[in-house]
Amino acid sequence: MSLRGEALLDALERGEVRAAEPDGAGGWIVHAWVKEAILEIFRESEIVEQGVEVSAGARMFRDKAALPVRRFTAEDGVRVVPGGSAIRRGSYVGAGVVCMPPMYINVGAHVGEGAMVDSHALVGTCAQVGRGVHVSAACQVGGVLEPAGARPVIIEDGAFLGGNTGLYEGVLVGAGAVLASGVVLTATTPLFDLVREETLTGTPDAPLQVPAGAVVVPGVRALETEYARAMGLSASCAIVVKYRDEGTDARTALEEALR
DSSP: OOOOHHHHHHHHHHTSSOSEEEOSSSOEEEOHHHHHHHHHHHHHSOEEEEEEEEETTEEEEEEETTOOBOOOOGGGTOEEOSSSOEEBTTOEEOTTOEEOSSOEEOTTOEEOTTOEEOTTOEEOTTOEEOTTOEEOTTOEEOOOOSSTTSOOOEEOTTOEEOTTOEEOTTOEEOTTOEEOTTOEEOTTOOEEETTTTEEEOOOSSSOOEEOTTEEEEEEEEEOOSHHHHHHTOEEEEEEEEEEOOHHHHHHHTHHHHTO
16 A cells, blocks of 8 residues: 555544554554655645634644644544644544643554543654553653654553653553653663563664563663762663552553543
8 A cells, every 4th residue: 555645644544554553463564655655745745824813814823734733523532622732634543532631643643542642741753552551641652754664652552651751762562561650761771670580672673662561660770880880870771660460450540530
C-alpha cells in the first residue's frame, strides 16, 4: 500500500494504516513509507490561518493547511474535555479514549481504544499507544519522523506511564508494564533489572525494550571514575524492581475512577 495526501490522512484516522503495527509474532513492523508520506505533506502543504477568528482578517492559529485540528462526533466515542487540547489531523484515536486538558496528539499517532491521555501529556508524531494505556499528566511520548525507517515510540496494551515520564527515540514499553513517575528512557538508556539480574540496553537502530509487565522506577548509580568517587557523584538510571502482580493492578485501577 502506498497512499498520499488526504487519502493517507483519512486512512490513518480510521486506523487502516499505521506507521508501525504488530507483526502477529510478538514483534513490530515499521512502515517507512507512511512516515515518508507524512514528511511529503509537510513539505508540500502551505501555511494558512486556521481556527476561530479573533479579529478582522486574523485567526487563532497558523499551520500547515493539510493538518488542521480534528473534530469528533458522538459516533466516534472519544471524550475530549474542554480546556485547550488539540488532536491533529491524521492521528487515530480509538473509541473510549479520554483526553484531559491540555494535551496534544500529533499527526501519525495511534491511540488505542480505552486509553487515557492526561493533562499536559504529549503523544508525538507516529507514536503508537495501545489499548487501555494510561498516559499520566505531563508524560511525554516522543515523536519520530526521521529517519523514516526508525521505529517510533511504542507503548503496548495495558501499560501505565506515570506522571512526568518521558519515552523517546523509539523506546518500546511492553504490555502491562508500569513506569513510575519521573522515569525517562531513550533508545540507549540502560535498564537495570533487579529481578532477572541483567542489564537491558538498546542502540539507535534497535532501541531499548521494556519487558512486558515490568515495574520500572527511577534510581541512581555510582560513577566509578576517581574524580566521581572523590566528589560522591552518581547518575540517574532506571531500575526494574518487580514484575506486575495483583498489587500493582489494584493501584493502576485508579484510572477507572476517572472515567
